[in-house]
Amino acid sequence: MGKKLLAIIALLLLPLSLAYADEHSNKLTLMKGVPAQKFIMPRPPIDKGLWPCSQCHKGMPPGPKRKLTMMHQDIVLKHMPGGWCYDCHNPNNRDTLKLFTGESVSFDQSYLVCGQCHGFIFQEWKHGLHGKRVGMWNGVKTYYQCINCHWPHEPHFKPIVPWPAPIKPADIKYGN
Amino acid sequence: MKKTKDERRALKVNRRTLLKGTLAAAAATMLPLNRADASFSDFWESFFQKHFREMTEAEKEKVVARLEKEYEEKYKIAIKVGIEPAMPGVLFGYGLDLSRCIGCRTCEYACVAENNQSIDPQIHWIQVLRFKKEDPKFPDFEHAEKYYNAALAPQPGYFYMPIQCQQCENPACTRACPTQATWKEPDGIVTIDYNWCIGCRYCMAACPYGARHFNWGEPHRAPQDINPNTHYLGNRPRYRGVVEKCTFCIQRSRKGKYTACVEACPVGARKFGNLLDPNSEIRYMIANKRVFRLKEDLNTSPKFFYFFDFGGTR
Numbered sequence: 001m002g003k004k005l006l007a008i009i010a011l012l013l014l015p016l017s018l019a020y021a022d023e024h025s026n027k028l029t030l031m032k033g034v035p036a037q038k039f040i041m042p043r044p045p046i047d048k049g050l051w052p053c054s055q056c057h058k059g060m061p062p063g064p065k066r067k068l069t070m071m072h073q074d075i076v077l078k079h080m081p082g083g084w085c086y087d088c089h090n091p092n093n094r095d096t097l098k099l100f101t102g103e104s105v106s107f108d109q110s111y112l113v114c115g116q117c118h119g120f121i122f123q124e125w126k127h128g129l130h131g132k133r134v135g136m137w138n139g140v141k142t143y144y145q146c147i148n149c150h151w152p153h154e155p156h157f158k159p160i161v162p163w164p165a166p167i168k169p170a171d172i173k174y175g176n
Numbered sequence: 177m178k179k180t181k182d183e184r185r186a187l188k189v190n191r192r193t194l195l196k197g198t199l200a201a202a203a204a205t206m207l208p209l210n211r212a213d214a215s216f217s218d219f220w221e222s223f224f225q226k227h228f229r230e231m232t233e234a235e236k237e238k239v240v241a242r243l244e245k246e247y248e249e250k251y252k253i254a255i256k257v258g259i260e261p262a263m264p265g266v267l268f269g270y271g272l273d274l275s276r277c278i279g280c281r282t283c284e285y286a287c288v289a290e291n292n293q294s295i296d297p298q299i300h301w302i303q304v305l306r307f308k309k310e311d312p313k314f315p316d317f318e319h320a321e322k323y324y325n326a327a328l329a330p331q332p333g334y335f336y337m338p339i340q341c342q343q344c345e346n347p348a349c350t351r352a353c354p355t356q357a358t359w360k361e362p363d364g365i366v367t368i369d370y371n372w373c374i375g376c377r378y379c380m381a382a383c384p385y386g387a388r389h390f391n392w393g394e395p396h397r398a399p400q401d402i403n404p405n406t407h408y409l410g411n412r413p414r415y416r417g418v419v420e421k422c423t424f425c426i427q428r429s430r431k432g433k434y435t436a437c438v439e440a441c442p443v444g445a446r447k448f449g450n451l452l453d454p455n456s457e458i459r460y461m462i463a464n465k466r467v468f469r470l471k472e473d474l475n476t477s478p479k480f481f482y483f484f485d486f487g488g489t490r
Contacts, residue, residue: 128457129273129465130485132444136432137456138266144444160442162329163281166322172297174393 023142024108028126039143040135044107045151053094062091078154080117088113088152114146218242227356228369228408240408247413251399258407260430262363268424268479269364269458271447271467272338275485278443279304279336280329286440287340290425291411292403294395301389301422302340302437309333315470340437341366341387341422342470342478352382358419364451364479365424367409375417384471385478388421424448451479 023043027036050056050071066084068075080087090098097105097113105112115122124130131149135141149157221242226235240257247255284302293299305320313319320337330336347366350358357372358379380388394416406412407427414420425435429448438446449456458481461467465483 124485127460128449129271129447129461130444132441133457134434134439137429137434137449138432138453149442149444157278157443159328159330160278160280162279162326163285165281165325166284166300166303167298168323172392174297 026108028143039141041108041143041145042148044110044145044147046107057094062086075153078156079152110152111146114152218246222371225371227372229359236408243408243412251402251413253399253402253404255402255404255406255413257412258405258427258430260407260427262361262365263430265450265452267364267451268343268429269449269451269462270343270424270480271458271461272480272482273445273447273485274335274337274482276443276445277304277336277338278330278445279306279324279326279334280442282440282442283338283437283446286436287422289401290403290428290436291423292397292406292413293389293420294391294393294397294414295401296396297393299389299391299395299420301387301420302338303386304336304338306334306336309335337482339385339387339470340480342385342476342480343422343424345477345479346475348382348384348474348476349379349388352378354378361409363430365409365426365429366421367423367426368419368421369409370412370414370418370420373418375419377419379419384474384476388419390419391416 023040025038025040027038029036056071077083085091086098087100088097090096090104093104095107097107097110099105099113100116111122111125121130125146131146132144133141134144146152221239225239228236231239236259240259243257244255247257281304284300284304287293287302288295288300291301293301303322305317305322306324307314307320311319315337343364343366345360345364347360350360350366354376355372355374357370357374358366358368360366375390377390380390391414395414397413402413403411405427407423407430410423410426425433425437428435434448435446438448447457447461449458451458453459461483462481465485467481467483469478469481
């Protein structure tokens with residue numbers, strides 16, 4: 001009985017160990033001479049069931065051609081014309097991304113990949129101008145990464161439904 | 177005839193009793209008879225409340241305790257009224273990226289959720305204006321649309337400009353107030369004491385940005401929608417006949433938090449921080465971006481900066 005219970009608990013805990021943390025903290029050096037600041041960053045918007053990538057890609061050799069099969073059929077690439085998967089994804093370690101130098105980068109630091117081309121925006125993001133920060137203006141901030149707002153395969157910000165217009169003063173009733 | 181004379185004699189209305197009666201009647205008209213549950217001492221204290229800036233810490237706490245009691249009786253929920261003072265070495269500044277704003281009005285409604293504005297009749301502190309792109313009349317606000325409707329935001333061919341209190345360093349509104357019910361705090365926030373406001377609306381006439389709003393009717397808001405974390409100078413429930421305005425979410429910013437509109441903006445167009453901190457994002461924006469302030473020619477010196485993400489030092 002005890003063993004059975006332990007097995008059930010272990011099974012329940014298994015997805016937790018594989019799942020991505022909802023938040024993590026990264027240190028960013030903003031300016032020369034200013035010590036690196038710590039930020040909380042929300043989790044990249046990767047489907048929790050699909051993480052880690054290696055659970056499927058284990059034993060799957062990287063192909064020479066771009067093929068979008070199985071879980072990747074919904075990917076539409078409207079970014080980097082002429083680019084393909086392994087410009088950013090690491091074929092040798094599926095759970096990481098890679099820079100143009102060949103250096104591998106964790107998914108938590110995907111902004112380093114984006115910053116290779118978008119240098120000015122990357123700089124402004126580090127200073128807090130581009131992108132969104134929430135939390136404390138004088139303390140620990142949650143800092144949205146590039147991929148929290150721009151899905152990297154289709155990075156253009158999608159239009160959203162606006163809130164209703166305010167009521168015109170002439171239409172406001174003052175009943176009391 | 178004789179009988180009435182006798183009656184008058186029986187009542188003994190002489191000059192002294194008449195004066196006494198008049199005084200008692202005058203005092204009775206001052207009493208809030210519609211609020212029978214409020215004790216006389218509470219009434220007395222609210223009527224003879226000192227100016228907020230002249231109160232000691234203990235006096236402020238007494239006033240806050242009275243207000244919390246009053247609100248609990250009125251709204252049947254516990255509302256906390258804070259009196260956090262301005263932090264030393266802090267001057268709040270705001271930045272809004274006009275090239276990013278998509279006109280979705282998320283900030284407008286996030287502000288209403290945070291700051292306990294009246295839902296009916298409607299009061300919004302933020303107004304999102306829509307302009308045609310490359311309109312030569314910009315920034316003539318006569319040609320801006322405030323009541324635009326759209327299926328999706330942003331719409332091509334338009335740009336958007338949210339306007340709220342500009343928190344002027346040289347505010348015109350505070351000087352117009354005859355009762356000194358509105359003033360600029362040391363951290364740069366222009367605040368209103370709703371218990372001192374007499375509702376003359378001189379400040380609204382003086383404000384060049386249309387940032388002040390008047391409670392023409394009794395403010396209505398469902399008790400479950402009331403944000404119980406309030407500040408005396410900010411989002412505590414208001415009365416009919418008082419002016420209200422954006423306070424940079426004083427109940428949040430004085431605790432170190434970003435304002436509700438900054439947290440709500442889905443495109444991150446809103447920036448907030450300390451103008452006196454050289455490492456803040458707001459200082460980086462002023463130093464490196466094309467920045468403008470609304471109606472600078474009026475010399476109000478707003479601490480609300482509009483900027484463009486493109487151009488400037490890149």
